[in-house]
Amino acid sequence: MASLTRKKRTILPGFGLSMGYTVFYLSAIVIVPLSMVFLNTLHMGVQPFINAVTSPRVLASYKLSFSAAFFAAIFDAFAGFLVSWVLVRYRFPGRKLLDSLVDLPFALPTAVAGICFATLYSPVGWLGQFADKWHIGIINTPTGIVIALIFIGFPFVVRTLQPVLEELEPEIEESAYCLGATRLQTFRKILLPHLFPALLTGATLAFARSIGEYGSVIFIAGNLPMKTEIAPLMIMSKLDQFDYAGASAVALVLLLLSFAMLLVLNGVQDWQQKANH
Amino acid sequence: MIDNRRKNSDPAAVQVLLTILVLLFYFSFIFLPLALVFSQAFQKGWEIYLEAVRDPFTIEAVKLTLLTAAIVVPLNAVFGVTAAWAITKFNFRGKSTLKTLLDLPFAVSPVIAGLIFVLLAGSRTPLGSWLGEQGIKIIFSTPGIVIATLFVTFPFVARELIPLMESQGCEEEEAAITLGARGWHVFWKITLPNIRWGLLYGMILCTARSIGEFGAVSVVSGHIRGQTNTIPLQVEILYSEYNFTASFAVASLLVFLSLIIVLIKGLIEKKFRKNSIQLQ
Amino acid sequence: MGIELLNITKKFAAYTALDNISLSVASGDLVALLGPSGCGKTTLLRIIAGLDLPDSGKIILENRDTTWLPPREKNVGFVFQHYALFRRMNVFENVAFGLKVLARDKRPAKSEIKDRVEHLLKLVQMDWAMKRYPSQLSGGQRQRVALARALAVNPRVLLLDEPFSALDAKVRQELRRWLRKLHDEIHVTSIFVTHDQEEALELADRIVVINKGRIEQQGTPQEVYDHPANAFVYNFLGNVNVFHGRIRNGWVILGEQHHVEAPDELKNLEEKDGKAFVRPYEIGISRIQSNGSDLLGTITDVRLLGGQIGLELECDGFNTPIEAEISRELFRNLELGRGEKVFVTLNKVKVFTGDYEI
Numbered sequence: 001m002a003s004l005t006r007k008k009r010t011i012l013p014g015f016g017l018s019m020g021y022t023v024f025y026l027s028a029i030v031i032v033p034l035s036m037v038f039l040n041t042l043h044m045g046v047q048p049f050i051n052a053v054t055s056p057r058v059l060a061s062y063k064l065s066f067s068a069a070f071f072a073a074i075f076d077a078f079a080g081f082l083v084s085w086v087l088v089r090y091r092f093p094g095r096k097l098l099d100s101l102v103d104l105p106f107a108l109p110t111a112v113a114g115i116c117f118a119t120l121y122s123p124v125g126w127l128g129q130f131a132d133k134w135h136i137g138i139i140n141t142p143t144g145i146v147i148a149l150i151f152i153g154f155p156f157v158v159r160t161l162q163p164v165l166e167e168l169e170p171e172i173e174e175s176a177y178c179l180g181a182t183r184l185q186t187f188r189k190i191l192l193p194h195l196f197p198a199l200l201t202g203a204t205l206a207f208a209r210s211i212g213e214y215g216s217v218i219f220i221a222g223n224l225p226m227k228t229e230i231a232p233l234m235i236m237s238k239l240d241q242f243d244y245a246g247a248s249a250v251a252l253v254l255l256l257l258s259f260a261m262l263l264v265l266n267g268v269q270d271w272q273q274k275a276n277h
Numbered sequence: 278m279i280d281n282r283r284k285n286s287d288p289a290a291v292q293v294l295l296t297i298l299v300l301l302f303y304f305s306f307i308f309l310p311l312a313l314v315f316s317q318a319f320q321k322g323w324e325i326y327l328e329a330v331r332d333p334f335t336i337e338a339v340k341l342t343l344l345t346a347a348i349v350v351p352l353n354a355v356f357g358v359t360a361a362w363a364i365t366k367f368n369f370r371g372k373s374t375l376k377t378l379l380d381l382p383f384a385v386s387p388v389i390a391g392l393i394f395v396l397l398a399g400s401r402t403p404l405g406s407w408l409g410e411q412g413i414k415i416i417f418s419t420p421g422i423v424i425a426t427l428f429v430t431f432p433f434v435a436r437e438l439i440p441l442m443e444s445q446g447c448e449e450e451e452a453a454i455t456l457g458a459r460g461w462h463v464f465w466k467i468t469l470p471n472i473r474w475g476l477l478y479g480m481i482l483c484t485a486r487s488i489g490e491f492g493a494v495s496v497v498s499g500h501i502r503g504q505t506n507t508i509p510l511q512v513e514i515l516y517s518e519y520n521f522t523a524s525f526a527v528a529s530l531l532v533f534l535s536l537i538i539v540l541i542k543g544l545i546e547k548k549f550r551k552n553s554i555q556l557q
Numbered sequence: 558m559g560i561e562l563l564n565i566t567k568k569f570a571a572y573t574a575l576d577n578i579s580l581s582v583a584s585g586d587l588v589a590l591l592g593p594s595g596c597g598k599t600t601l602l603r604i605i606a607g608l609d610l611p612d613s614g615k616i617i618l619e620n621r622d623t624t625w626l627p628p629r630e631k632n633v634g635f636v637f638q639h640y641a642l643f644r645r646m647n648v649f650e651n652v653a654f655g656l657k658v659l660a661r662d663k664r665p666a667k668s669e670i671k672d673r674v675e676h677l678l679k680l681v682q683m684d685w686a687m688k689r690y691p692s693q694l695s696g697g698q699r700q701r702v703a704l705a706r707a708l709a710v711n712p713r714v715l716l717l718d719e720p721f722s723a724l725d726a727k728v729r730q731e732l733r734r735w736l737r738k739l740h741d742e743i744h745v746t747s748i749f750v751t752h753d754q755e756e757a758l759e760l761a762d763r764i765v766v767i768n769k770g771r772i773e774q775q776g777t778p779q780e781v782y783d784h785p786a787n788a789f790v791y792n793f794l795g796n797v798n799v800f801h802g803r804i805r806n807g808w809v810i811l812g813e814q815h816h817v818e819a820p821d822e823l824k825n826l827e828e829k830d831g832k833a834f835v836r837p838y839e840i841g842i843s844r845i846q847s848n849g850s851d852l853l854g855t856i857t858d859v860r861l862l863g864g865q866i867g868l869e870l871e872c873d874g875f876n877t878p879i880e881a882e883i884s885r886e887l888f889r890n891l892e893l894g895r896g897e898k899v900f901v902t903l904n905k906v907k908v909f910t911g912d913y914e915i
Contacts, residue, residue, distance in 0.1 A: 022364075036396035103543075451641065455707075462658055
């Protein structure tokens with residue numbers, strides 16, 4: 001039947017026009033500009049490229065971007081799970097408001113988030129003063145970066161997990177209870193495996209987004225060389241020095257990383273779909 | 278529906294505990310930052326706030342931002358509808374590759390999104406210097422800001438429409454054709470009314486991002502006050518000059534906007550869900 | 558001739574959906590395309606409508622070759638399986654659509670459109686719902702609106718894809734009779750696709766049985782039902798007991814040693830495998846042996862089938878159970894029940910040789 005439904009679609013008009021325009025626009029806005037990164041690094045030659053991307057400052061920035069994104073994604077997985085669980089399963093006044101506000105990090109310009117967290121955690125800020133008193137470094141440290149990235153990433157987890165949690169049939173749990181499972185057993189053996197693919201997808205999305213994040217991070221990071229410089233900032237500073245080749249090289253590595261994440265994500269999503277059908 | 282059926286909810290103590298945890302998270306990550314913006318913006322009173330908002334450079338930034346959105350959103354909306362039509366109404370080789378490519382800009386760091394246009398049309402590139410001779414400036418000028426914003430908001434509309442149109446299938450369009458309708462007619466009378474909420478939803482997301490984009494725009498803008506500063510860049514400049522009150526005052530405009538967008542999004546989403554229920 | 562199809566072939570990649578189909582439908586007839594799902598019947602309907610294109614062959618509607626015409630110019634009415642009503646238009650707008658999209662010189666005046674739509678909606682008994690939206694209608698109501706919409710453009714032929722499949726049993730019955738009556742009133746050449754033999758038998762003037770992209774048989778319901786051309790048709794049109802048998806010297810041997818006289822066309826066969834078919838209601842049940850060829854059987858199950866009683870019998874020499882249907886009256890008179898022994902007569906045995914698959 002699959003092949004039958006496939007050929008159904010030939011009679012509608014506009015294939016040439018819509019396909020042509022799609023390919024043209026995609027090439028003009030995305031493909032051609034993106035290929036500039038590859039072209040520019042091709043000009044460089046191998047040794048300068050390796051030098052550019054393995055200089056200690058650049059390496060440190062990769063490491064920082066990667067690890068901060070990783071820890072933020074882990075935290076988001078937990079927080080996002082908690083938030084979607086409470087939003088889907090409990091009823092309390094203000095729930096709809098909380099649900100809407102999940103999207104705030106998507107809608108709020110990153111620069112605004114950036115200055116908010118920088119001010120909030122500054123030594124005299126609302127939260128920063130406590131951190132200062134207890135000698136916990138947040139501003140100008142990787143911890144601060146992780147906090148900003150948690151904010152950026154958590155809607156990804158909630159918005160991927162929520163629909164799966166909503167569509168979960170109560171019968172699945174009920175049948176487990178009927179078979180004598182305890183609440184905790186049901187959670188561990190039935191619910192968690194069911195939700196895990198979506199959770200992983202959400203966390204991967206948050207991670208992928210965090211690796212390239214710029215606006216919300218630079219204000220709280222302090223941008224100390226070797227300590228709190230993220231990879232996108234390295235590109236920025238190389239650009240400021242008109243080192244286009246160097247910027248391209250750093251960008252290329254970051255791009256390849258992102259594409260790898262995209263592939264991983266496709267794999268995870270396939271797995272999620274298979275798991276849910 | 279779900280509430281009526283869900284008899285196996287957690288014990289009250291667990292519910293209270295988890296809800297408190299969630300509220301704590303919201304408090305520190307959502308409410309506190311929001312409160313901070315307004316408290317900082319208004320800490321010196323209304324007068325200062327209004328002064329900061331009415332600053333000519335701020336007004337110029339608002340104008341530029343709105344102009345950018347006004348160009349970017351329609352372009353990407355038209356593209357989104359076209360791409361969704363090609364992808365959902367026809368079958369062809371390489372469809373899944375095309376879908377992946379549409380999502381590509383989401384995977385690219387905003388800074389790289391800016392960088393690629395500097396590499397393409399900056400004054401040191403062949404294209405850029407040729408354009409310069411013609412008196413056209415792309416980078417560090419409005420066209421650069423527009424095109425970088427086009428890139429970062431590229432997938433929003435298509436991404437909303439593709440799953441929607443896939444779920445709606447082609448039968449209504451085919452029915453219209455057997456009844457004698459022509460191509461454009463089918464699109465205007467049948468397809469467009471069916472996807473209008475999804476389209477609006479995608480356009481709102483696109484607007485939000487094009488107004489708030491920082492990283493990509495910051496690379497291509499050149500930060501010339503009153504000329505190539507968008508609202509987020511204005512916020513950044515004021516902040517880096519330690520003019521916190523003004524910075525947060527301008528930021529509060531963006532916060533307002535994003536709160537409205539979040540609200541509209543919630544409303545449209547309801548319509549959206551109702552639609553998809555009707556579908557079944 | 559209303560519809561003529563000549564050598565229609567359609568392939569999807571390696572799979573042949575339609576294999577050289579030729580078919581004529583007289584003007585004003587109501588024809589059923591009957592076959593199992595995936596047999597190609599819907600594809601054939603879509604090709605007639607122009608929604609799919611054939612790889613080869615010709616489609617002639619009302620003596621005009623329409624093979625390569627776009628669906629817009631074919632002037633066919635198509636009723637989709639799930640109706641495909643325009644969900645953003647109310648019932649009136651749905652039915653009026655086909656008239657409103659006509660080229661300006663052919664388009665009727667507004668008042669005329671209104672009259673025509675109202676007339677059609679009266680015809681399908683939906684005039685009370687003109688301002689309703691499709692989501693506010695039941696399945697049967699949507700079906701009737703879809704029909705009115707298809708009829709609005711005065712189609713040369715009306716095509717219906719599984720028109721009743723999405724309805725529940727009772728509505729289906731009603732709508733079936735109603736559609737037959739409607740067709741008798743308006744007499745537009747119509748083809749409908751179905752996998753339900755009862756529907757085809759009850760509704761159609763002629764039935765075309767399709768299997769694996771080929772026409773197995775066509776004829777009036779009576780012809781097809783009483784004289785099935787082959788094993789597939791026999792099996793597809795109603796419940797049936799299938800026995801493996803051997804044909805030898807003018808006899809068909811079923812089970813271990815039950816002999817039935819072979820049909821004339823197989824009389825001369827020396828020895829061949831065959832299959833014998835007996836409809837459940839062609840099986841006689843009796844307490845007394847009527848002739849020597851009766852089987853001795855034991856009732857293993859009794860089922861209530863509406864007005865009839867269904868029996869499952871185990872007969873000596875047969876390794877598969879036999880299904881029989883008898884009237885309630887006979888069931889009562891013979892005082893039958895599970896475990897009772899009875900004599901079983903196979904009244905009408907149809908034998909086919911050759912390959913067949915379902």
